[in-house]
Amino acid sequence: MELEVTIQRYLPEQSSEPFNQSYTVPYDTSTSVLDALTYIKEELDPTLSYRWSCRMAICGSCGIMLNGKPMLGCNVFLRDYVQTGMLIEPMAHFPVERDLIIDMESFLTHLEAVKPYLISKDSKESVQSFDPHNQTPRQLDKYQQFSSCINCGLCYSACPQFGLNPEFIGPAALTLAHRYNLDNRDAGQAERMPMINSEEGAWSCTFVGYCSEVCPKSVDPAAAVNQSKVTSATDLIFSLLGGRS
Amino acid sequence: MSYRPTLTRTWWLKNTAFKVYMLRELTVLPLLFFLLCLVKGLYSLSQGAEAWYLWLAVMQNPLVMLINTLALLASLFHAWTFFQLFPRVMPLEFGGKKVSAPALVAGQWAGVLAVFALVAWLFWG
Numbered sequence: 001m002e003l004e005v006t007i008q009r010y011l012p013e014q015s016s017e018p019f020n021q022s023y024t025v026p027y028d029t030s031t032s033v034l035d036a037l038t039y040i041k042e043e044l045d046p047t048l049s050y051r052w053s054c055r056m057a058i059c060g061s062c063g064i065m066l067n068g069k070p071m072l073g074c075n076v077f078l079r080d081y082v083q084t085g086m087l088i089e090p091m092a093h094f095p096v097e098r099d100l101i102i103d104m105e106s107f108l109t110h111l112e113a114v115k116p117y118l119i120s121k122d123s124k125e126s127v128q129s130f131d132p133h134n135q136t137p138r139q140l141d142k143y144q145q146f147s148s149c150i151n152c153g154l155c156y157s158a159c160p161q162f163g164l165n166p167e168f169i170g171p172a173a174l175t176l177a178h179r180y181n182l183d184n185r186d187a188g189q190a191e192r193m194p195m196i197n198s199e200e201g202a203w204s205c206t207f208v209g210y211c212s213e214v215c216p217k218s219v220d221p222a223a224a225v226n227q228s229k230v231t232s233a234t235d236l237i238f239s240l241l242g243g244r245s
Numbered sequence: 246m247s248y249r250p251t252l253t254r255t256w257w258l259k260n261t262a263f264k265v266y267m268l269r270e271l272t273v274l275p276l277l278f279f280l281l282c283l284v285k286g287l288y289s290l291s292q293g294a295e296a297w298y299l300w301l302a303v304m305q306n307p308l309v310m311l312i313n314t315l316a317l318l319a320s321l322f323h324a325w326t327f328f329q330l331f332p333r334v335m336p337l338e339f340g341g342k343k344v345s346a347p348a349l350v351a352g353q354w355a356g357v358l359a360v361f362a363l364v365a366w367l368f369w370g
């Protein structure tokens with residue numbers, strides 16, 4: 001069986017505009033889009049560039065737009081696109097460097113900005129200390145879902161608010177901030193709140209909700225972002241009353 | 246060397262999820278009309294009987310009734326989307342146990358029914 005796969009190419013040394021190129025790829029029931037890209041690169045066109053690593057939806061490097069929807073290339077199969085055909089484009093809302101390779105810098109900066117690590121109550125007594133930090137199943141349950149993120153960035157390609165304003169901290173980073181705020185071992189919420197409360201923070205989200213639809217790990221970033229609006233509002237009320245900040 | 250794609254004004258036509266989102270946000274328009282009617286009604290009430298009856302007549306205009314029916318449907322649709330999202334945004338616990346999402350959604354609709362019943366009792370009871 002063969003399927004025609006169209007890929008949006010961008011070769012800056014040849015042209016300043018992207019263009020589409022089609023390839024005919026043999027497939028069976030287990031051929032993923034990532035396999036198809038590898039086949040094209042190895043057998044048809046060695047100039048094609050794309051990212052990948054694990055081939056099993058865990059490293060988060062193979063994000064693409066497939067017929068306009070953000071997806072992991074290794075997590076989707078040609079057999080399901082026989083009727084519709086296939087257009088593969090680089091992940092939306094990010095600058096494109098070459099073919100399917102995007103510049104993830106803004107995403108990484110946002111991730112870093114939310115201090116996504118345990119901040120201990122007493123900075124001298126670091127969380128890295130050898131003392132055990134026991135947690136009950138119930139304490140774990142509070143944030144576990146939000147800790148399954150693989151940083152693939154698909155939710156950013158699904159988020160029109162990020163598309164309109166790349167300064168928006170965005171779904172995955174806000175989810176990560178919320179994940180640490182919900183962790184009973186963490187005491188860093190006060191440090192994260194100014195960023196969450198800011199214009200680029202949770203309130204830029206208008207609950208389009210598409211981020212949660214495309215997330216390959218069922219993290220439900222839209223829920224986390226909107227839960228942190230509740231935290232943000234509570235935080236504001238407390239600070240107006242002169243209580244904790 | 247990299248190129249930066251920009252969103253066009255029609256970005257929301259790109260997929261169904263965005264269209265449904267826009268529809269949800271658009272429900273504000275007929276609701277705005279209803280609110281203006283309501284404010285005008287209150288104002289007319291303060292201006293005496295003549296103004297009030299004039300307002301009542303305007304409210305019975307088929308076009309006005311049509312838009313207000315649309316406002317009712319729009320607000321029910323908006324409520325439906327909101328109720329659906331609520332359990333994800335405000336997960337509640339009761340007696341140390343998570344309240345299930347369907348229970349939370351049902352609770353909210355029960356609230357709507359209660360308000361309808363109260364209004365019906367006030368006006369027709």
Ligand code: SF4
Nearest residue numbers: 149150152153155215
């Ligand atoms: S929240 Fe989901 S879609 Fe977003 S980066 Fe994490 S795993 Fe990917």
Ligand code: FES
Nearest residue numbers: 054055059060062
């Ligand atoms: S190659 Fe690792 S997630 Fe697809």
